[in-house]
Amino acid sequence: MEQSAQQAQQLDHLASAPSPGGSPFAAFGMPGLGGPPAAAPPEPRPILELDGEEREDELDALSDWVDDFFLPVYGAEVTTAAPWCLQWQEHDDVVAWLHALWLAYQQHKDLESGLSGLFVWHRDFLTHAVAAIRAPGGPLSACMTSPDRPAHRLLPGPPPSVRTETAATANTAEAADQDEPAS
Secondary structure, X not given: OHHHHHHHHHHHHHHHOOOOOOOOOHHHOOOOOOOOOOOOOOOOOOHHXXXXXXXXXXXXXXXXXXXXXXXXXXXXXXXXXXXXXXOHHHOHHHHHHHHHHHHHHHHXXXXXXXXXXXXXXXXXXXXXXXXXXXXXXXXXXXXXXXOOOOOOOOOOOOOOOHXXXXXXXXXXXXXXXXXXXXO
């Protein structure tokens, strides 16, 4: 009887004492079982903040999603009320919209988003993004409005503000003054 009581005390002690790595499997380096945590994926950044090869890789992946999933499902007919551009990758604002839409899609299709995740994506992201991108006066309005007449034209943006222009002029004048030799 005394031996059983000692064994019960040892078992209680072992059960309450934390193991060295937090799990008996920690020594085997098994993620999810107390081993070293898996490296977190890099945080997504807006595509317009990326440069060089990193931007090209992201644009390639985005283009695959747009061409293979988005357009076949949500592309609808090209009309004057819903223009499109075969060279949409050259429209920075459209790239930014589609990239944000794609990131939101990836988040909301994840199982952790629950059963309503894709409904939320449709309601809160897709509808608004498509309305902005394909609006009659939107960023693609100077491009293709009929599948029979492919077109592409980048609309000029507004000029810099007066404040920016004034600062640039002052900086240019200051640099010119510094370049002149003193007499």
